[in-house]
Amino acid sequence: MNDRVENTMIQEARHFETDLAVIGSGLAGFAASTFALNRGIRTAQAGNTGAVAYTTGYLDLLGRVHNEDVCPVTDPWQGLRQLRQSQPLHPMARVSEDDLRAAFREFTSFISDCGIIYNAPGQFNATALTPAGTLKPTLCVPATMQAGVDALARKARCVIVDFKGLRGFSARQVVANLKDTWPELRAERVLFPEMETGEIYPEVMARALEVPAHRQALAERIRAVVGDAEVIGVPAVLGMHNPDLVMAEMMRLLGRPIFEIPTMPPSVPGIRLREMFEQVFPQKGLVLIPQQKVDKVVFNADDLQLSLSDNFGPITIRAKAVILATGRFLSGGLTAAIDGIREPLLGLPVTQTASREDWYHLQYMDKRGHEIHRTGIEVDDKFRPLGENGQPVNDRLFAAGLILAHQDWIRGRCGAGVALASAYKAVEAVQELLR
Amino acid sequence: MNQKENPMSEVTIPTINFKARAMELLPEGASFEACLTCGLCSSGCPASGLENMDPRKFIRMAMLGMDKELSTTPWVWLCTQCKRCQHVCPMNIDISQLVFLARGNWPEEKKPAGIVRSCQLARATDSTSAMGLPPQDFVFVVEDVLAEVQETQPAFKDMVAPMDRAGAYFFVNQNSREPMSEPDEMVPLWKIFHLVGADWTYSSKGWAAENFCMFSGDEAAWYEVVKKRVDAVNALGCKVWLNTECGHSYYTMWNGIQRFGLEANFQLENLVTCYARWIREGKLPVNANWNSTGIKFTVQDPCQIIRKAYGDSLAEDMRFVVRSLVGDENFIDMQPNRSANYCCGGGGGFLQAGMTEHRRAYGKRKFDQIQATGATYVLTPCHNCHSQMEDIGHHYGGNYQVVHFWTLICLSLGILGENERTYLGPDLASLGL
Ligand SMILES: Cc1cc2nc3c(=O)[nH]c(=O)nc-3n(C[C@H](O)[C@H](O)[C@H](O)COP(=O)(O)OP(=O)(O)OC[C@H]3O[C@@H](n4cnc5c(N)ncnc54)[C@H](O)[C@@H]3O)c2cc1C
Ligand code: SF4
Ligand code: SF4
Ligand code: SF4
Secondary structure, three states: OOHHHHHHOOOOOEEEEOOEEEEEEOHHHHHHHHHHHHOOOOEEEEEEEOHHHHOOOOEOOOOOOOOOOOOOOOOHHHHHHHHHHHOOOOHHHHOOHHHHHHHHHHHHHHHHHOOOOEOOOOOOOEEEEOOOOOEEEEOEOEHHHHHHHHHHHHOOOEEEEEEOOEOOOOHHHHHHHHOOOOOOEEEEEEOOOOOOOOOEOHHHHHHHOOOHHHHHHHHHHHHHHHOOOOEEEEEOOOOOOOHHHHHHHHHHHHOOOEEEEOOOOOOHHHHHHHHHHHHHHHHOOOEEEEOOOOOEEEEOOOOEEEEEEEOOEEEEEEEOEEEEOOOOOOOOOOEEEOOEEEOOOOOOOEEOOOOHHHOOOOOOOOOOOOHHHHOEEOEOOOOOEEOOOOOEOOOOEEEOOOOEOOOOHHHHOOHHHHHHHHHHHHHHHHHHHHO | OOOOOOOOOOOOOOOOOHHHHHHHHOOOOOOHHHOOOOOHHHHOOOOOOHHHOOHHHHHHHHHOOOHHHHHHOHHHHOOOOOOHHHHHOOOOOOHHHHHHHHHHHOOOOOOOHHHHHHHHHHHHOOOOOOOOOOHHHHHHHHHHHHHHHHHHOHHHOOOOOOEOOOOOOEEEOEOOHHHHHOHHHHHHHHHHHHHHOOOEEEOOOOOEOOOOOOOOOOHHHHHHHHHHHHHHHHHHOOOEEEEOOOHHHHHHHHHHHHHOOOOOOOEEEEHHHHHHHHHHOOOOOOOOOOOOOOOOEEEOOOOOOHHHHHOHHHHHHHHHHHHHHHOHHHEOOOOOOHHHOOOOOOOOOHHHHOOHHHHHHHHHHHHHHHHHHOOOEEEOOOHHHHHHHHHHHHHHOOOOEEEOHHHHHHHHHOOOOHHHOOOOOOOOOOOOO
16 A cells, blocks of 8 residues: 555544553453453453353363362362462462452453353352263353253253254263263254254354244244253353343243253354453443454553554554463464464563473373473563563563463363453552552 | 356356465465364354355365365355454454455356446446436436425425535435435435535535445456546545445445555545534434334444444444434344444345345344344444345344434434335334424
């Protein structure tokens, strides 16, 4: 594009002044913005779809302390005490139990208030169903999945219903995996109304169920196979915007509890969260630049400036503090190259193994996990990234989420735990800085 | 799928090397090699499954070098280029660019005849009207309708509809559908201009809004039409090209000016922005008192001006206007909305392309979303969205009306004439007459 065009077709470069800029729209970024909004901190946020769009909807605190552990953690708070001892560098080890409880409580109550009800964090992990019909420990589940946790605990008479054309979820597989311990479980398949042929996506079904007529039609088909089941399990498709209402309506139509089981990505619970945040944040005064990556961050003496652009043109954000919540490889927070792993936006040093050969053990399923899954940036107790010299890179820079080193969230089943804990502490430190 | 295609035609569709072309086209970091095959794009694309294709599959086939299949799949005419896939993609991959490429690659005689014809007509006269309405006819219709309003509606006897007035602040474009088939629909907007005292003009040249050349994938033609329009605005020396309630007309102009590096000595603005500004400034004293029975309204965010251009700021303006017009409690947002909105299925030339069954299948998603709001009126500042939502409403048995903003603004102000009510339902047909 030539200069003349820039000058003549008047393109306003948009500029925002704010106190806090959050880079990243995964769980860590959304949590940071939530905590900031609750504390009255003026906030702007930018980022593409993060891993949040792929999640099951379960918010895990801690499911396993050591990668080699066979039994999942039942009391995650107890597990955290062990973690503090054995992995003092783990991001969650830097956060007190009180703060972690507060972070989960604040986050789940925020999303519940915004229309996706979650249970508050309790003392023990729930045992929840995965898409494959295996079990996993998690701390907070959406209300639409709670009846599944309860039914499993009681081994209730239950039917799992799936839909022809839906990939990534099979009632028969779920039942096959659980039958030994849950004899009163059976599988049925129905045709989803008006989507009888071809591949169908959970997202499409969920949106369809926002319409009362489709709920009725589906309820009729489920009723035909429900038999004497006390409770009904379906893949996570019970509405997109009003899941609790959709569930309640289905329950009313079917005369018994119904619950969701997560599906493989792209899954509805994650899309729900994302759409909710994208809608609610601007209403609460946050400046949200959805689906765009920050190109550059420049630190000045008294503030910092972010540069990015969206479809309409360039945007700059001036802020007093910034939280880097750009995730790991999947989201581009870290990039892997021949000569090692880099943090591409700010060039922060990345803690990694000495050579590429050490990234993985020979067996993918190796119980010890892989070193590459502990890669990330170093922070201090205020979650300020550290430079080569071990000192904070800048007093205005904080980091949260999966970009942090010394955690293997997949094996530890602590994705949300890492995100919420670090976001909570980072925002606390930002608040202190702004004071 | 192309009914008007010449059966004698021996022409074949050349094969594109998608991978190579994508490297040139897609911005750094958004090449489809980065695709995680996560399926978020397909999951939220209303064209998924039609012609056995979906955006993820398109990307994967491109990666696998299945160029022949991709070059010939009719699915490229079913993707409305709404860019929702890009909006939800973690890697920001823009499939619509490849679709545009594929469309342009189809020989003229194989492309959907309706789109080709609309583009040809736009190039046939100085009007740039896709319905082929020549300048003198446009001038005549405007004068004729204006004279009648001045005569029959005494409150507007001094109203004007200036033509080719050099130095006017606003250059206002006009969708051809009104002068061509429903001229009275032009009047509410004139009344609004009259009321706020806008300094505006039509132009006999380059006045038309719609531009199907972009949808035909014909860059040269797209350029030609935009150039004519830019020249027309420059010639009159207007400060602002004010886009009427039409989505793609804005996008083709805005994107075209940048794409082709045209010298445009003016700003582009959207009517919705002006409505919002005039309401805020008190120049358009609308209120919701007329809606005493609590009729419920929702809005459709046209992708072409929201997701693909302005982003959510315009979506917010639009909601401000609607809330002011119908009352806060009577506005129900469609889900999803703003930049995450679904295309209705009227975009990309779909309405002109003659593939009715596919278009309605695509539109079923939108129909459901409208039904979920429970609203009996849908407002949208886009002619394509308007026509499509009306059509799917009739087809699937919806009980809603689709209305333009100008209709409701004039209704609220008590100045909506008898002949200006085509789109109102029986509940509002005679309100305030
Ligand atoms: C398939 C899958 C399933 C999961 N299931 C669960 C589960 O069941 N329970 C659970 O607790 N956790 C789960 N997680 C993990 C959970 O999603 C993460 O813990 C959570 O998303 C926190 O990650 P994050 O925000 O740090 O990073 P991400 O979610 O990866 O987000 C990073 C964000 O940064 C953005 N970004 C990167 N670079 C830039 C830039 N330059 N400018 C702006 N933005 C940028 C990205 O676009 C993205 O929005 C799952 C994750 C995956 C992938
Ligand atoms: S959303 Fe993006 S990354 Fe995912 S399958 Fe589609 S193009 Fe690939
Ligand atoms: S541009 Fe729209 S219609 Fe086309 S593939 Fe993407 S989401 Fe589907
Ligand atoms: S018809 Fe409307 S919804 Fe569809 S692409 Fe055009 S502006 Fe978007």
